[in-house]
Amino acid sequence: MSEHLPILIVLCPLVGALVVPLVARVSLRASRALTVVATLSSLACALAALRMVLDGDDWHYHLGGWAPPWGIEYVVDPLGGGMAVVVALLAALVAIYAGPHLRVYTALRGAAFDSLFLLLTSGLLGITLTGDLFNLYVFLEISSLAAYALLASGGERAVVATFRYLLVGTIAATFYLLGLGYLYALTGTLNMADLAIRLATVPPGSAMTVGVVLIVVGLAVKMAVFPLHGWMPDAYTYAPPPVTMFIAAVMSKVSAYALIRVLFFVLPAGDAVDTARAVLSWVAVAGVLAGSILALAQTDVRRMLAYSSIGQMGYVVLGLSIGNAAALTGALLHVVGHAVAKGCLFGAIGSMPRQTVQAEIAGFAGAARRAPLTMAAFTVAALSLVGMPPTAGFFSKWYLLSGALDADVWVFAAVLMVSSLLSAVYFFRVLEQVYFTESPSPPDPGQASGMPPLSWRVVVPVLTLGAAVLLIGLFNGALVTSVIQPALPEF
Amino acid sequence: MSQFGAGQSQYALAAVLLLIGLYGMLVKTNFARKLMAMNVMQVAVIVFFISLAVRTGGTPPIEIEGAHEVAAAYANPLPHALMLTAIVVSVSTTGVALALLVRIHRRFNTLDESELLDRLRE
Numbered sequence: 332m333s334e335h336l337p338i339l340i341v342l343c344p345l346v347g348a349l350v351v352p353l354v355a356r357v358s359l360r361a362s363r364a365l366t367v368v369a370t371l372s373s374l375a376c377a378l379a380a381l382r383m384v385l386d387g388d389d390w391h392y393h394l395g396g397w398a399p400p401w402g403i404e405y406v407v408d409p410l411g412g413g414m415a416v417v418v419a420l421l422a423a424l425v426a427i428y429a430g431p432h433l434r435v436y437t438a439l440r441g442a443a444f445d446s447l448f449l450l451l452t453s454g455l456l457g458i459t460l461t462g463d464l465f466n467l468y469v470f471l472e473i474s475s476l477a478a479y480a481l482l483a484s485g486g487e488r489a490v491v492a493t494f495r496y497l498l499v500g501t502i503a504a505t506f507y508l509l510g511l512g513y514l515y516a517l518t519g520t521l522n523m524a525d526l527a528i529r530l531a532t533v534p535p536g537s538a539m540t541v542g543v544v545l546i547v548v549g550l551a552v553k554m555a556v557f558p559l560h561g562w563m564p565d566a567y568t569y570a571p572p573p574v575t576m577f578i579a580a581v582m583s584k585v586s587a588y589a590l591i592r593v594l595f596f597v598l599p600a601g602d603a604v605d606t607a608r609a610v611l612s613w614v615a616v617a618g619v620l621a622g623s624i625l626a627l628a629q630t631d632v633r634r635m636l637a638y639s640s641i642g643q644m645g646y647v648v649l650g651l652s653i654g655n656a657a658a659l660t661g662a663l664l665h666v667v668g669h670a671v672a673k674g675c676l677f678g679a680i681g682s683m684p685r686q687t688v689q690a691e692i693a694g695f696a697g698a699a700r701r702a703p704l705t706m707a708a709f710t711v712a713a714l715s716l717v718g719m720p721p722t723a724g725f726f727s728k729w730y731l732l733s734g735a736l737d738a739d740v741w742v743f744a745a746v747l748m749v750s751s752l753l754s755a756v757y758f759f760r761v762l763e764q765v766y767f768t769e770s771p772s773p774p775d776p777g778q779a780s781g782m783p784p785l786s787w788r789v790v791v792p793v794l795t796l797g798a799a800v801l802l803i804g805l806f807n808g809a810l811v812t813s814v815i816q817p818a819l820p821e822f
Numbered sequence: 823m824s825q826f827g828a829g830q831s832q833y834a835l836a837a838v839l840l841l842i843g844l845y846g847m848l849v850k851t852n853f854a855r856k857l858m859a860m861n862v863m864q865v866a867v868i869v870f871f872i873s874l875a876v877r878t879g880g881t882p883p884i885e886i887e888g889a890h891e892v893a894a895a896y897a898n899p900l901p902h903a904l905m906l907t908a909i910v911v912s913v914s915t916t917g918v919a920l921a922l923l924v925r926i927h928r929r930f931n932t933l934d935e936s937e938l939l940d941r942l943r944e
């Protein structure tokens with residue numbers, strides 16, 4: 332079995348997605364358990380594979396025994412394997428978290444939800460592991476289609492937002508596919524490693540430039556970088572809580588991973604890539620500032636978090652456009668830290684009663700008394716996004732900052748500082764309500780008993796993520812030297 | 823590279839289709855029209871890839887005894903295979919999009935973007 336670990340990471344949720352609707356006809360409880368087991372076994376495979384890769388060489392798995400470049404290969408290296416662990420971890424936690432939310436669904440809808448969720452998970456895991464550019468496109472579309480269906484399950488407003496997302500997402504995927512066509516025409520191969528070797532010998536020309544631009548633009552749109560983020564706040568606000576939690580946490584990160592993979596491991600260093608990175612850097616600066624300022628203007632907390640995501644993804648793009656070792660380390664650490672922190676924030680908000688969430692920031696008055704544990708996790712995650720030590724966010728920003736200073740781009744350093752201040756403002760508005768404002772109407776006993784205590788299935792994932800934010804921060808040195816530095820491209 | 827493609831006209835067709843599709847998706851206000859424009863855009867990519875596979879004077883990539891010995895004499899089958907997958911993706915996307923449109927139309931009785939945004943603001 333162990334020689335097939337790379338494919339098992341993707342197969343576990345994929346097989347789960349097919350089996351869950353059948354099992355749900357017999358027992359919804361069994362199909363729920365199966366969903367959790369599928370994601371957990373995927374996580375176990377990802378951890379085992381990453382461990383073996385960190386001890387030795389990169390792991391090249393040839394599908395069906397066909398050697399690349401003819402066959403498709405999966406590659407587990409520290410970058411892809413690490414990303415797979417992050418995705419699988421979030422998937423497992425969200426699978427547990429979703430339990431109480433699905434109780435209101437009929438068995439059929441619950442099974443459809445689980446099936447789509449597993450499909451989304453396997454698509455995202457596939458992106459992190461594949462060594463083939465066209466295979467990446469297929470996984471990109473698998474994950475996107477599952478995400479459209481999941482996002483649309485949140486009611487009429489969600490459907491409109493999802494349709495707009497579908498249009499934007501399809502434009503992005505089509506651009507990516509077209510760009511891939513140019514690279515294929517230039518080299519005759521789709522395998523990433525083979526492409527990197529062959530592209531290095533291709534003289535730079537307009538075909539290469541067009542290919543690079545199309546691929547970079549396509550992936551950047553998938554990441555929802557400013558100003559192509561229009562669909563995101565609506566989609567995040569109206570989708571069911573577990574969906575928002577998972578998609579906000581990992582989906583844009585996986586696109587960011589794909590962009591890093593293509594820019595630093597496939598495309599040859601040259602004018603085309605340098606120009607693309609220069610353009611991306613200014614897009615990122617605009618995104619960081621606009622995201623933070625727009626977040627400040629929101630009264631709905633979920634919408635505020637969505638805009639904050641736009642700003643935070645800007646950090647990642649900034650890191651990869653600066654592109655030196657420190658900045659890339661920061662970008663990767665931020666991908667991990669932000670995935671965990673955003674999952675925690677949306678998880679904590681999703682666990683609040685519906686009326687609290689709809690009542691916007693003021694509705695969080697006295698929330699710490701009602702839900703002390705999840706609100707503590709919320710606070711830790713919020714502090715991480717602000718960039719307070721010793722959370723993960725502080726260290727990723729520190730690396731980004733030192734990368735910007737190494738590269739002598741003071742503007743970017745200033746942007747990082749300003750946006751950190753802005754995020755402090757918008758998060759402390761919420762935290763003030765949570766901790767220092769009394770609930771407007773003191774909960775009378777009858778009302779208090781009307782609100783059921785939070786299920787452990789909700790509390791445990793949120794707390795795990797909150798603890799992970801702290802642990803990533805405290806042990807960032809170990810994480811950077813053992814996983815992130817081996818994951819960096821050679822300079 | 824000069825072996826690829828019989829002429830340039832099919833690339834021009836792909837470019838025109840791509841632009842028509844993008845124009846429709848960005849400018850038209852009716853969601854159904856946007857969806858149709860999306861399909862036109864996807865067809866552009868298919869035309870582009872299939873054009874890559876063309877070899878002037880080439881034969882189908884089937885091994886026949888006594889036929890050509892060099893790979894360059896065969897049309898390239900890989901882009902066709904890729905586009906088969908892309909067509910499947912395109913059909914699934916259209917299916918999901920149509921399902922969304924049906925739900926939107928049932929609820930709001932319109933598919934016009936500006937009218938929808940007005941209704942949502944209420």
